[in-house]
Amino acid sequence: MGIVVAVRVLGIHSSPRKYGNSFKMLWVALRAAQRAGAETEYINLYDLSIGPCLACYSDHFLNCRYPKEAGECPLRGRDDYSLVAEKLLSSDAVIFSTPVYWFMVSGVLKNLFDRMTSLENMVYHVGRSLLDGKVAGVLAAGEEAGAATALSWAVFTLVNMGFHVPAWGTAYYHGRGDVLDDKQAVSDAYNVGVNVVRLVKLLRGGEEANKPWYRFLSDDEYRSLVEEARKVATEMENRQRRERPWLR
Amino acid sequence: MGIVVAVRVLGIHSSPRKYGNSFKMLWVALRAAQRAGAETEYINLYDLSIGPCLACYSDHFLNCRYPKEAGECPLRGRDDYSLVAEKLLSSDAVIFSTPVYWFMVSGVLKNLFDRMTSLENMVYHVGRSLLDGKVAGVLAAGEEAGAATALSWAVFTLVNMGFHVPAWGTAYYHGRGDVLDDKQAVSDAYNVGVNVVRLVKLLRGGEEANKPWYRFLSDDEYRSLVEEARKVATEMENRQRRERPWLR
Amino acid sequence: MGIVVAVRVLGIHSSPRKYGNSFKMLWVALRAAQRAGAETEYINLYDLSIGPCLACYSDHFLNCRYPKEAGECPLRGRDDYSLVAEKLLSSDAVIFSTPVYWFMVSGVLKNLFDRMTSLENMVYHVGRSLLDGKVAGVLAAGEEAGAATALSWAVFTLVNMGFHVPAWGTAYYHGRGDVLDDKQAVSDAYNVGVNVVRLVKLLRGGEEANKPWYRFLSDDEYRSLVEEARKVATEMENRQRRERPWLR
């Protein structure tokens, strides 16, 4: 008889106002996650100090790694990043919630994402992003425009770190009122919480899900694939070029 | 003994150049999907005529629906949209591939997305987006910048139509060369193809996956949820306000 | 005694609903432009047929040019693009107004921008974008999020075609109501209209303004510039590398 391990959902809040609309949305999403069976945890980035990334990666892509061993990252031990990183690593799903400042996520959340490179970049050291296969949701609240810009950027970035994003995995509120008065926005946030948990559970259902979600092609695979692709594309080009005689 | 139904992956290409980099990436992704066990289909939007959305929705949100019955959409039968819509409906996963024109998807793909509102908007008519629970991947190729802008927008939009986006579910190439010479980009496109199929299979593994991925809260649920959220937020505010005495 | 030529402002509307919020905002901006002394013209892209770009440019960058002479663009004479292009060419400023569909400009506006490549690309044929030095403003209205995404994309693209964008040169409305009830949004649209005219007038004030706003560097200029830049950067690197001993 297997032991059922609860789904762990981490809520990361990135507003200095711990009572505002982005907080309320995160609260709703975490409550929904609990009802869907998850254990949840809340942290607020303004309670921590996370310095800006030093971009060692840009000097050499192997410079950057998550500091399991002392000395790997020059910032290791100099701020609270490791604390957040450990929480990310032990979570199945993460729900980020941000206020919208100038049409984008808050500066502290941008700094965190920049630093999370050290987790993603492990794909070059150990063959797998340390975030690979986790599930993410994102929430944004702002008085003015920009929620979509912030959410688009966040979702795309998370997918590029190795997170899955479930259907309806984002929610936003824009307006000067209280998000809790907006049933649509509350429903949306609720669905984010439910859906990250549902997706984690489904991913657990198959052995397949435990394999890395990114695999580098071998040189042989690459070569044979490309050879075939070239042939097809050339055929397509030859055929279509005849219909486009004006081209150089 | 159950019948195994193959995963169906639809590749939608939106470039007039049927032999260019966005084609090659889509070919690689579809080949990968085939190897992962899927049946694939390729269509090119430049072979079809899809007119711009008339935005009936903006006059009343119930105006817009997918034309199961004659007369619902004023454009029904006047262009090729229904053809694409039917293919979308019968697919488990969709891989969109676009050239990057002015830092964004091509105009024909934007037009298709605008029209897909009729599928998503069925959530208001039948309680479920007709795209709910499907899986999407997106590919982009361009000589200059803009792939990330295009992909961010596309991924966020698809999640808001009800698609899941798997880890590493996007890939891009930027440069003036041949994408097939870029092993990273080919690997990335390959993983998009594999991952949409893997996610479809995992989603099939559970009964849970067959339920809609969006559920409107009942009024009672909404009320009790909001009541609790308000209490928590007020407490948070009272506590934090004391630390921010400079605020009005 | 010089002849004062009126500032000509073209308003391009890209909504099928010629009475909606994006229309109202454009009307306000054009009225403001008139009050600032401009002659204005309004066109709606839904009254025209503008086909998608064929991307001949991607086969060779000299393929694409604005069809002064027959035969240059394979679409010449096959749709209404030339009509819009001529209006763009004879305007000093252009104000684009778009509804927000899926967090972005409407498909018809994206198609127009794609086609405007033929005007911009003349920089390679005659040394100057045919849009170089004109002034642009952009308006967006939508029920849900996405105005900022649409406007960011549009403004950045226009700057890359050769348009100046004045301070406060964009305005948006998001909400389900009537933009005319929102004084902030009306003020914003009004300022867009005034500011494009003000900037045109100031640009006319100097001879300098008539010179192209993009100039390719000569090979000599490029070489000497780069030589010096390299020296400075190498010095910077040598100095800073000593402070980052952990780097490879």
Next chain:
Amino acid sequence: MGIVVAVRVLGIHSSPRKYGNSFKMLWVALRAAQRAGAETEYINLYDLSIGPCLACYSDHFLNCRYPKEAGECPLRGRDDYSLVAEKLLSSDAVIFSTPVYWFMVSGVLKNLFDRMTSLENMVYHVGRSLLDGKVAGVLAAGEEAGAATALSWAVFTLVNMGFHVPAWGTAYYHGRGDVLDDKQAVSDAYNVGVNVVRLVKLLRGGEEANKPWYRFLSDDEYRSLVEEARKVATEMENRQRRERPWLR
């Protein structure tokens, strides 16, 4: 005889690598600005400590102001923001240069923009953004995609703070090489430097330019404008509704 005041251009670099591609682009742009007659200054945000915005504005829009007098901003004197703000205020043009981290500007630049709210928000205190009428250019360099996303966001935000953005006022480089080997990118950065200076000079040419670029409408102006707009829109709607009989 008037005294000619030199155009002052501030270059703000936001990379920890003071010798990388974003540095080189900024150097080229500043050299171009010097050749166009400007005095230039370079600062690097990694040499300063600028904490995240506390979003007092969101509690009440009058909470946020630039700290001319002690006590206005709770962060006043606690970090180096005032130093940058003073440099911004005494500049005619600002060129921002950023590395691309996760398809967006670096975290330190996002933090600076968030804090610049205090300058822009003075529009509510003194009727004019303290950045109103200045000129901005933006540069971005990254190995992978995202330059366009970063630049779009930055340009749109700057226009919304009151900056003018000149034609070709942005430049980017993407690739793993040295930007100085890319003549197009060097030319682009050069033009950014020249164009911000040219625009400042033209703006100085007219008295008109010295007036604020944003003006709130009076209630009377608003009312009469809206009345007329409503009439026109209603007419348009009545006319067009007849052509769209399928609408509710």
